[in-house]
Amino acid sequence: MRLHKIMLLLIVMLLVLPGCDDRVDLEDISLMLMMGIDLDKDNNLVFYSSSPVFNKEAKDKNEQTKVYSTTVREARNQFDARVSALISAGKLQSILIGERVLEHEGWLKLLDIFFRDSKANVLAKVIAVEGPVEDIMFFKPPNKRRLPLHVAGLIDTAKERNLIASTTLRNLHTQVYEKGITPYIPQVRKNKEIVATGTALMNKKGKYVAKLDLAENELLLLLQGHIEGSLSYTLQLPEESKKDLFSEGAVTFYVLHFTRKVKVTYSHDQFHFDVELSLPLRLTEKLFALDIEQEGTKLETMINKELNKQMKELVNKFQKHQIDPIGLGLFARAYQYEAWKKVEDRWGEAFSKAEVNVHVNTMIKDIGEVK
């Protein structure tokens, strides 16, 4: 009797199963790992998809497609009409955005689907491309693994060394909606191989306004107060520069766990930021003769001076373009709410008028094995 009941229950539950309408067999899925968005020379939107092929008969390990479309989801239909299986974006690793797209405001709207569709992967990286996206999408380097994985890996490892920013879709969403920060994404270029060239800075509407090289990006991350992995920085101290070909007064150090203090005041319709960075350093290279045990303080002072100068230049660059990738607006809101309220919708402009002082205070904690 009991057995009958259980059988009945199982049969009833089986009857329900065909109701799952969106069942897709794994064999019928083509996992789109990388997608590209670009404008052609007549300003038509072009979409690219790159997905791995797991078939033994196929000679190429990767399948690329190019379509013209107006939206991402419409592009998927076009892809489906060309690729041998159903395109799924759930495993998407990177989204490449072409230079020509970035030159226009408002392209961020195109990404709406990734936030609205719960099947999308919000941890996909958004990457700016110098030059046409097509060159990268159809690139087949013989000595690398599948290209989508290579690109994602390249960004991850460069981020590990803090050479570029790594912005996922979710980060970008925050950077776009948060009024106190402006968006930034990593940037790559294809020469003979694919190179991560730095960080692309955008204004609030997504228009590309400036670029940071690898060293500047390291400084930006220091200003943001948080690094993951290791950050190694090389300075050329003018005081120690010699005439010979190789020295240039170079010193290289790792920045260890550091602290950042931000003070915000508001007076005369202007924000004043005092950013104080206490950086413990570990020297890894020193191409000049200087006895650190005797003159350690002198070296620290020289490093401070040089870093302060470079920070100043970097902040000036931000202010010139009216962008705040550091996110100092967050501090303005937290500590000067009244004043912030008045400028929150045009923070870029207010930030460009603000006074930003960066004080770097380095401490050499470790000089390594030799003097």
Next chain:
Amino acid sequence: MPKTMNTLGNNQITSLQFTFLVHGMQVGVGVLAMPSVLAGISGTDGWIAIFGGWIGSVLASLAMVQVMKKYPNGTVIQLVRHYFGKWSGILMTLIFAAYMMLFAFLIFNRMALLIKTWIMQQSYTYVLMLLFVAPAFIVVKGGVRSLGRFAEVVILSTIWMPFILLYVLKDANWIHLLPVLKEGWMPVWHSVGSTILSFLGFESILFFYPYLENKKSASTNVVIANTLTLAVYLFVTIICFVVYSPDEITQYQEAPLTAAKIIEFRFLERFDIIFLSMYVFLICKSWFPALHIAVYCTEQMVAKGKTKVHLLVLLFGMIVIAFFWDPSWRQSKDWIGIFNQFGVGIAYMLPFVLWGLLIARTWMMRWRNG
């Protein structure tokens, strides 16, 4: 007397089960929308308002316990019938039957909508609901003790979920919470209106109190239950507030689930799917008791003793409604809004009114006799 699920003797529950039943009915679908709703009204100060809701619900819960003490071996229906007569009893039964049916249906349906939006977009809502008929039937037919055990098992087996959510704190920006009280107390006060609704569910005390083994601990238990709920709400809300920017969070419908998307391990992506699947258990333990109370009420009116029939009719009734009506997200929100108004009356006003009436009645008796 027919042996039904509602006999007191073999259905006693422990203090822990009682606490978890009350707490379990409070925490359900509401917490998913809570962070963005609060942020919409009072920005990142919204979390302060949760304390307001907690104070309200603790006071109302304590009042309920005081009321129930006057008739410790019956539910509120029997209490009203005993003190105020048959017709008041029938009115009470009707009100609670309607309220709890609405409760169970709306949460049940919302749960199916959540599964639909997040996991199976193309499936029919009623098919998803159909899947839960068997478990709901099995748990609820067992009566209060079975519900109590279910709540225990579910809460103890999902206790890891908040700890997993801590992972997203790696992206946290605690500075988002500053300045505290940025616009003063007024916006906070406005959002208390929404937080007291999130605590709805403690009205189940009126029905579960008679089953509690150790009735002396009832007051402590309800305070603990409400405080647990407060802890869950505060935890989730603050995590969402520090992970998302205050300007951004209002964009998300279910911010905690979206936050679970950030969790990623080398071997596992899309953690939100696992999270939601487990969360479905938590949602179930909020509407199963409501279904039990609804059945209890209908049983007072017709076909007494045929619990299973009542249960099946109600469950399949819900499926049929979902089949013909199929509420959209907007309709679901509107209806839960209406239901909440109903809830304020039942959970926050009724206990005080009953308590006042009972005290007045005692005075009257004393005055008449004295």
